[in-house]
Amino acid sequence: MRRFTEAEVLALDAADPLAPLRDRFVLPQGVIYLDGNSLGPLTKAARERVTQTVEAEWGEGLIRSWNTANWIDLPATVAAKIAPLIGAAPGTVAVADSTSINLFKVLAVALEKRPHRRVILTEAGNFPTDLYIADGLARLLDRGHELRAVPANELAAAMDETVAVVLLTEVNYRSGARLDMAALTAPAHAAGALAIWDLAHSAGAFPVDLAGADADFAVGCGYKYLNGGPGAPAFAYVAPRHLDGLRQPLSGWMGHATPFAFAADYRPAGSIEAMRVGTPPILSLAALDAALGAFADVDLAVVKTKADRLFDIFTAEIAALCPKLELLTPAEPARRGTQASFRAENAYAVMQALIGRGVIGDFREPDILRFGLTPLYLRHADVLRAARILGEVLQSRAWDDPRFHARAKVV
Amino acid sequence: MRRFTEAEVLALDAADPLAPLRDRFVLPQGVIYLDGNSLGPLTKAARERVTQTVEAEWGEGLIRSWNTANWIDLPATVAAKIAPLIGAAPGTVAVADSTSINLFKVLAVALEKRPHRRVILTEAGNFPTDLYIADGLARLLDRGHELRAVPANELAAAMDETVAVVLLTEVNYRSGARLDMAALTAPAHAAGALAIWDLAHSAGAFPVDLAGADADFAVGCGYKYLNGGPGAPAFAYVAPRHLDGLRQPLSGWMGHATPFAFAADYRPAGSIEAMRVGTPPILSLAALDAALGAFADVDLAVVKTKADRLFDIFTAEIAALCPKLELLTPAEPARRGTQASFRAENAYAVMQALIGRGVIGDFREPDILRFGLTPLYLRHADVLRAARILGEVLQSRAWDDPRFHARAKVV
Numbered sequence: 001m002r003r004f005t006e007a008e009v010l011a012l013d014a015a016d017p018l019a020p021l022r023d024r025f026v027l028p029q030g031v032i033y034l035d036g037n038s039l040g041p042l043t044k045a046a047r048e049r050v051t052q053t054v055e056a057e058w059g060e061g062l063i064r065s066w067n068t069a070n071w072i073d074l075p076a077t078v079a080a081k082i083a084p085l086i087g088a089a090p091g092t093v094a095v096a097d098s099t100s101i102n103l104f105k106v107l108a109v110a111l112e113k114r115p116h117r118r119v120i121l122t123e124a125g126n127f128p129t130d131l132y133i134a135d136g137l138a139r140l141l142d143r144g145h146e147l148r149a150v151p152a153n154e155l156a157a158a159m160d161e162t163v164a165v166v167l168l169t170e171v172n173y174r175s176g177a178r179l180d181m182a183a184l185t186a187p188a189h190a191a192g193a194l195a196i197w198d199l200a201h202s203a204g205a206f207p208v209d210l211a212g213a214d215a216d217f218a219v220g221c222g223y224k225y226l227n228g229g230p231g232a233p234a235f236a237y238v239a240p241r242h243l244d245g246l247r248q249p250l251s252g253w254m255g256h257a258t259p260f261a262f263a264a265d266y267r268p269a270g271s272i273e274a275m276r277v278g279t280p281p282i283l284s285l286a287a288l289d290a291a292l293g294a295f296a297d298v299d300l301a302v303v304k305t306k307a308d309r310l311f312d313i314f315t316a317e318i319a320a321l322c323p324k325l326e327l328l329t330p331a332e333p334a335r336r337g338t339q340a341s342f343r344a345e346n347a348y349a350v351m352q353a354l355i356g357r358g359v360i361g362d363f364r365e366p367d368i369l370r371f372g373l374t375p376l377y378l379r380h381a382d383v384l385r386a387a388r389i390l391g392e393v394l395q396s397r398a399w400d401d402p403r404f405h406a407r408a409k410v411v
Numbered sequence: 412m413r414r415f416t417e418a419e420v421l422a423l424d425a426a427d428p429l430a431p432l433r434d435r436f437v438l439p440q441g442v443i444y445l446d447g448n449s450l451g452p453l454t455k456a457a458r459e460r461v462t463q464t465v466e467a468e469w470g471e472g473l474i475r476s477w478n479t480a481n482w483i484d485l486p487a488t489v490a491a492k493i494a495p496l497i498g499a500a501p502g503t504v505a506v507a508d509s510t511s512i513n514l515f516k517v518l519a520v521a522l523e524k525r526p527h528r529r530v531i532l533t534e535a536g537n538f539p540t541d542l543y544i545a546d547g548l549a550r551l552l553d554r555g556h557e558l559r560a561v562p563a564n565e566l567a568a569a570m571d572e573t574v575a576v577v578l579l580t581e582v583n584y585r586s587g588a589r590l591d592m593a594a595l596t597a598p599a600h601a602a603g604a605l606a607i608w609d610l611a612h613s614a615g616a617f618p619v620d621l622a623g624a625d626a627d628f629a630v631g632c633g634y635k636y637l638n639g640g641p642g643a644p645a646f647a648y649v650a651p652r653h654l655d656g657l658r659q660p661l662s663g664w665m666g667h668a669t670p671f672a673f674a675a676d677y678r679p680a681g682s683i684e685a686m687r688v689g690t691p692p693i694l695s696l697a698a699l700d701a702a703l704g705a706f707a708d709v710d711l712a713v714v715k716t717k718a719d720r721l722f723d724i725f726t727a728e729i730a731a732l733c734p735k736l737e738l739l740t741p742a743e744p745a746r747r748g749t750q751a752s753f754r755a756e757n758a759y760a761v762m763q764a765l766i767g768r769g770v771i772g773d774f775r776e777p778d779i780l781r782f783g784l785t786p787l788y789l790r791h792a793d794v795l796r797a798a799r800i801l802g803e804v805l806q807s808r809a810w811d812d813p814r815f816h817a818r819a820k821v822v
Contacts, residue, residue: 026470035474042470050465050694058640059437059453062771063446066821071641073820098689100663101512108551129664129689132677136662140519140551149675223690229469230482230693251547252511253540260822262776264560266543278509278540279634282641283461284692360473365673409484410477411671 001316001331009313009380018306018375024294025227025377032386034361037201037339037372040227040291049290053283074285075276079235081292082226085300086199086218087209088237094275095235095285096254099200099221100129102236103167105248105275106217107137110165110194111145113242117164117193124149127173130198134167152177155184159191166193170208171201171337174364176329178202178336182213189214200224203235204295205338205374206304210237217242225338225374226295228288236275243272252277294376306375307338314373314383315340321391328368342369348411352404353393359386363411412727412742420724420791429717429786435705436638436788443797445772448612448750448783451638451702460701464694485696486687490646492703493637496711497610497629498620499648505686506646506696507665510611510632511540513647514578516659516686517628518548521576521605522556524653528575528604535560538584541609545578563588566595570602577604581619582612582748585775587740589613589747593624600625611635614646615706616749616785617715621648628653636749636785637706639699647686654683663688705787717786718749725784725794726751732802739779753780759822763815764804770797774822 004012013019026042027033033041057065066072079093086093096102107120120134131147138145150158159166166188171178185195194216202208204225210218216239222232238246247268253259254276257267268274315327326343330336344350344367351363361371369390373383393399415423424430437453438444444452468476477483490504497504507513518531531545542558549556561569570577577599582589596606605627613619615636621629627650633643649657658679664670665687668678679685726738737754741747755761755778762774772782780801784794804810 026466028471028473031473033473039469039474039477041473042465047465047470050461054453054458054461054640054698055437058450059458060439062439062442062444062452063450063773064766064771065641066450067819071821097508097512098663100665100689101508101661104661128667128673128675128677131675132662132664132667135677136660140660229465230476231690231696233692234689249547249551250512250515251543252509253543254511256539256543260776260820262539264539264542266539266546278511278645279642281644281692281695283694283698285642287465287694355475360475362474365671408478409671410482 001312001319003316003320004313004384006384009384012309012380016306016380017302019379021294021298022377022379027377030358032359032382034359034371034373034386036227036374037224038362039223039230040225041377043227043291043294045290045293046229046287049286050283053286071282074282074289075280076273078285078289078292081289082203082235085208085295086203086220086237087207087211089211089240091272092240092243093235093237094272095233096276096280097234099198099219099234100133101250102219102234102275103130103133103198104137105250106196106219106236106238107134107165107167108249109242109246110196110217111141113194114164117162118143118145119163120145120147120165120167121155121158121163121193122147122149122167123152123155123169123179125172125174126169127198127200130167130169152179156187159187159193161192163191163193166195169198169200173201174328174341174368176336176339176341178334181215185213185215201337201339206307207300215239222288226288227291229284229291232284232288233280238272238275246272246274248275250277254278254280298376303375304338307373308333310373310375310378310380310383311340313380314371314387317384317387318342318390321387322394325369338373340371340373343367344369346399348407349399349404350393353399353401354390357389357393359389412723412730414727414731415724415795417795420795423720423791427717427791428713430790432705432709433788433790438788441769443770443793445770445782445784445797447638447785448635449773450634450641451636452788454638454702454705456701456704457640457698460697461694464697482693485693485700486691487684489696489700489703492700493614493646496619496706497614497631497648498618498622500622500651502683503651503654504646504648505683506644507687507691508645510609510630510645511544512661513630513645513686514541514544514609515548516661517607517630517647517649518545518576518578519660520653520657521607521628522552524605525575528573529554529556530574531556531558531576531578532566532569532574532604533558533560533578534563534566534580536583536585537580538609538611541578541580563590567598570598570604572603574602574604576607578607580609580611584612585739585752585779587747587750587752589745592626596624596626612748612750617718618711626650633699637699638702640695640702643695643699644691649683649686657683657685659686661688665689665691709787714786715749718784719744721784721786721789721791721794722751724791725782725798728795728798729753729801732798733805736780749784751782751784754778755780757810759818760810760815761804764810764812765801768800768804770800
């Protein structure tokens, strides 16, 4: 891995086919934003769309906008934009609620399909809410389900006839390591289990192929790489073979076949829309819908290629300037998403000092510096500059200041 | 019931202590909005707040706004504003998700507290999503729970030792009839059951006294009388006696005691915040937070008194001008919320014709005209005028036009 010069990164930016996309975003002056893997930035389209939704649709249209602005179909409209980003056929993605809640739904459906098996197999170090939700459902069912967590390299071997569901996050939130979705779904199926994939750090970051990997279910997040805004609605995927008779336990009226008939009995929609529950948060959903426009005509393979180059530039410079930082993210492009994570001493304070100088990444317990490399709006020169500022922070010990050590509520 | 003259309603408006509140709202020209019980109108405060949240907090602050704009505490901030409107002590209300999802949570908690009882008692004609959610949970548990629906006047007699939970909506969405929360919670408790109240058509409409009624749990809606915007987050109430060890099955990371420690095991918040699940939709939540400012310094008893006067003006005029309409809503103020519902022939088309003339109410299956009487922004003269326009629509048979009969997706 070699370092890049200023001239080289400027030349890369000049030749970058994705460079014009940056203009679709609203980015603050003086900031290099390397946290789009946690909260994607505002797009110009979302800014305009929210104003329109508030003033024209809610303010002027009032209740009529359910029909005239087609709020009622907005979840399906958004889902249709997400589907091609994750290799999902039309009619297999629903947009609703949060990732956690969608995971509850698909896990409940999956466990019902494997009534005689009791193990939910996951990776040790999977994102905690996935574990918490599985635990919550297992306690509620009270049928002896066990959440079994093993290291990534032991997953395939652990797939036996006791396993009902394999529940995995494709890209690890701490290390950025990527699991091979196809290579892990196949043995799950061979063992008679179903596979649920959490795409929180995948959707919008690189090409995902749910259909090609033969995944059974998936969930994912609207506010990270999809740039939908803080707490944007999440999505759920159900493979075509599981759509027939689809019914999930959070059977709210918006998942009913005819919600406005106000029938006494629940009858599921008969489509992926059975994943819906209550009235969707329209303002947040409108922002997500508009933000997805930033992906129009974008080839995610090109995005991943650029992200890999950003990774090379960034990590080579850090290796040279910050030799004590330990790169946690796999070097092989196919084995990682589009973030770079480092283990560092005083990581929390280092990150605060870095943010104070305009380079925004984030900290993860216990000692991780995490940086999202998001090609829609980052330039090659940005990540070189960010690495150099990190080098200065470490060399000058700028982090060694009490104000950078006081933990904020959200890290 | 006597009719009011134009001069009388103008005098009432001139003397109305709530009249200045109308200026807090953004109301379209030429519209009399009688559907605030379905979707409350935009407030000026929400309009400004959403712009600030999008542009300054998301756009400029980016991920930092979780701390700097205190997004992380926004659900609790909003909950603290809702609590006094529903007679809830501090620390007993959480804001999260949708009404349906919150009902799932509290019903699961309640059923777990009555493990040997199998009946969920509700009112026949309760809002369908409440029934659907109870059905979904009962199916998931698969322990023989039965949803038993009886007419309102048979509820108390049906509360026996088989009943785990009494699940009621205080104000019926069709008729506007109000159940006596205290008078029905007491026999539920006497029978050893727990009481869950759905406040969808109560919160913000009149004084609710959850603590005084000794309710165990409640849920409610942010986008009706609270004016939080389309699909605004909902709320859940848990009585202080049930807070100790509170844990609900949708155990997502935001309900964890220390979400940003990313611990492997779920440990509930140890407070009402254990009702939270995933990342909240901040744009929608910010709108709700700002909208609640419209209730600052407002006495809901005064609101209900004005709503009753609006009801008298509106129904007396309709009785005189539209003798064929049958008032479904109880005449006694204590026995109703703040809507007026009528049974009408060709109700759907009548409502469309009325909306075409600027009076917005809504239709409910199979033959109901429904009107919300919301004193924060409606004038006495508005409802008199609305009644007269309805009279004209019926007298002129304006509804007898094919374009008013074509059913829209959302009614």
